[in-house]
Amino acid sequence: MIESLIRNLSARxxxxxxxxxxxxxxxxxxxxxGLGEDIVAEGSRPMTSTLLVxxxxxxxxxxxxxxxxxxxxxxxxxxxxxxxxxxxxxDHGVLALSRCQTAIADHKDLKLVTETQPHLARMLWLSTxxxxxxxxxxxxxxxxRSKKSHLAHLICELFTRLxxxxxxxxxxxxxxxxQAVVADVLGISLVxxxxxxxxxxxxxxxxxxxxxxAIQNWPELASIAEFDDVxxxxxxxxx
Amino acid sequence: MIESLIRNLSARxxxxxxxxxxxxxxxxxxxxxGLGEDIVAEGSRPMTSTLLVxxxxxxxxxxxxxxxxxxxxxxxxxxxxxxxxxxxxxDHGVLALSRCQTAIADHKDLKLVTETQPHLARMLWLSTxxxxxxxxxxxxxxxxRSKKSHLAHLICELFTRLxxxxxxxxxxxxxxxxQAVVADVLGISLVxxxxxxxxxxxxxxxxxxxxxxAIQNWPELASIAEFDDVxxxxxxxxx
DNA sequence: CGTAGGTTTGAGGTTGGTCAACAGGTGTGG
DNA sequence: CCACACCTGTTGACCAACCTCAAACCTACG
Numbered sequence: 001m002i003e004s005l006i007r008n009l010s011a012r013x014x015x016x017x018x019x020x021x022x023x024x025x026x027x028x029x030x031x032x033x034g035l036g037e038d039i040v041a042e043g044s045r046p047m048t049s050t051l052l053v054x055x056x057x058x059x060x061x062x063x064x065x066x067x068x069x070x071x072x073x074x075x076x077x078x079x080x081x082x083x084x085x086x087x088x089x090x091d092h093g094v095l096a097l098s099r100c101q102t103a104i105a106d107h108k109d110l111k112l113v114t115e116t117q118p119h120l121a122r123m124l125w126l127s128t129x130x131x132x133x134x135x136x137x138x139x140x141x142x143x144x145r146s147k148k149s150h151l152a153h154l155i156c157e158l159f160t161r162l163x164x165x166x167x168x169x170x171x172x173x174x175x176x177x178x179q180a181v182v183a184d185v186l187g188i189s190l191v192x193x194x195x196x197x198x199x200x201x202x203x204x205x206x207x208x209x210x211x212x213x214a215i216q217n218w219p220e221l222a223s224i225a226e227f228d229d230v231x232x233x234x235x236x237x238x239x
Numbered sequence: 240m241i242e243s244l245i246r247n248l249s250a251r252x253x254x255x256x257x258x259x260x261x262x263x264x265x266x267x268x269x270x271x272x273g274l275g276e277d278i279v280a281e282g283s284r285p286m287t288s289t290l291l292v293x294x295x296x297x298x299x300x301x302x303x304x305x306x307x308x309x310x311x312x313x314x315x316x317x318x319x320x321x322x323x324x325x326x327x328x329x330d331h332g333v334l335a336l337s338r339c340q341t342a343i344a345d346h347k348d349l350k351l352v353t354e355t356q357p358h359l360a361r362m363l364w365l366s367t368x369x370x371x372x373x374x375x376x377x378x379x380x381x382x383x384r385s386k387k388s389h390l391a392h393l394i395c396e397l398f399t400r401l402x403x404x405x406x407x408x409x410x411x412x413x414x415x416x417x418q419a420v421v422a423d424v425l426g427i428s429l430v431x432x433x434x435x436x437x438x439x440x441x442x443x444x445x446x447x448x449x450x451x452x453a454i455q456n457w458p459e460l461a462s463i464a465e466f467d468d469v470x471x472x473x474x475x476x477x478x
Numbered sequence: 479c480g481t482a483g484g485t486t487t488g489a490g491g492t493t494g495g496t497c498a499a500c501a502g503g504t505g506t507g508g
Numbered sequence: 509c510c511a512c513a514c515c516t517g518t519t520g521a522c523c524a525a526c527c528t529c530a531a532a533c534c535t536a537c538g
Contacts, residue, residue, distance in 0.1 A: 061383070135374035
């Protein structure tokens with residue numbers, strides 16, 4: 001159930017067996033959330049944090065005129081709302097973009113971890129801080145890059161993150177989101193997203209059909225994206 | 240030296256005297272950084288985290304074509320790189336946008352805090368998580384709002400954050416940044432920023448001259464911005 | 479076999495970018 | 509004291525990026 005989480009954390013530092021056991025004890029209560037359903041509602045005050053065991057989820061905000069902005073994407077092994085352990089109130093919603101398998105950790109138990117397992121607590125802190133690093137990268141992409149580059153960057157990032165948790169097959173990965181959803185990620189219109197995508201296809205750097213993205217030319221894609229994975233902190237070192 | 244930090248944290252939860260004493264012990268080594276100088280360099284591996292005691296600083300990235308994107312602004316009482324305590328390597332630089340007064344905390348000491356002062360450690364964790372909430376709000380503003388609304392939002396946010404640390408005078412605050420810098424925050428050109436600003440002035444919601452921003456009509460400004468301060472977590476509750 | 483969701487394309491309008499020029503203020507060297 | 513460079517803000521002209529509206533097409537599904 002928590003293999004993906006273990007892979008995520010173990011990519012950044014060594015977890016000892018006792019810490020893994022702690023995580024197994026603290027995380028439970030599996031359930032499934034259907035496509036399009038909220039995993040966590042905006043404005044709620046959850047007493048637990050949710051681990052995404054499988055599927056893809058998004059944090060999102062909707063504004064007065066009805067436009068929806070997606071602020072983060074989550075894959076297997078990500079906590080979708082670990083920050084709520086500190087923030088208490090959700091300032092955004094979390095939505096299942098595919099059928100999702102989830103598990104939860106009680107905030108009471110997480111608090112106990114901070115009191116008895118400082119290193120494990122730091123690892124959880126780390127995962128919220130990596131979320132922040134990803135946010136900054138998205139800000140950079142939105143403000144400073146062309147839309148083509150931004151889309152390429154998103155694909156590079158997802159490929160890299162999915163690879164960490166073993167969810168890629170060769171150079172392709174399952175990607176069940178519609179173009180409309182991706183448009184809400186990039187903050188552009190569906191029409192323009194589609195044209196940007198055609199542009200990447202014309203360059204023969206990616207294929208995207210039947211809910212699968214295949215990377216045809218990684219060096220070129222990464223170059224279009226100016227992708228550098230340092231911000232994902234895939235370095236195993238003491239934290 | 241750490242009054243602003245205390246104000247920042249105390250706005251979110253009660254700090255007991257011992258915790259304040261701990262912070263005072265851990266944070267020291269004041270220095271000044273001149274306008275335009277780096278406080279922390281991209282790619283570095285700092286052994287300390289820097290508290291901004293006074294002034295304004297920015298986290299930034301510069302891309303291949305030379306454009307600079309600012310991903311966060313910091314004011315007195317903010318740690319500019321507390322996340323580096325967990326991330327180890329800086330994936331961006333931090334720059335002084337005015338003459339800045341800073342102080343530092345050793346990562347060794349912060350680690351000790353996580354081992355001996357779990358509540359204080361959670362408060363530090365909280366402050367990195369609020370950074371993340373601000374990032375998400377910026378993503379929302381960049382992707383979903385008009386530039387006018389985005390600029391209005393930035394002003395609302397800065398006013399609110401400065402108010403927490405006692406740096407506003409009535410409805411105005413000192414704001415020494417040039418329009419070129421603000422353009423790098425919003426991810427738009429200087430020319431367009433200027434025209435957007437004129438637009439807000441024409442509406443008589445703000446004044447901005449001589450390095451001071453004065454808010455003339457807060458309700459209208461907040462409405463243009465769709466500003467809601469929940470994401471800043473200005474609620475005092477147990478964390 | 480009709481309906482709904484997703485993708486693709488075109489036309490026309492708006493937003494925002496680049497280039498260029500000018501004004502005001504400041505600091506510096508002659 | 510003047511001449512000059514430089515930084516910031518402002519404005520206009522023109523062009524590219526991106527949006528909205530609309531329609532056509534495809535597939536899956538009841």
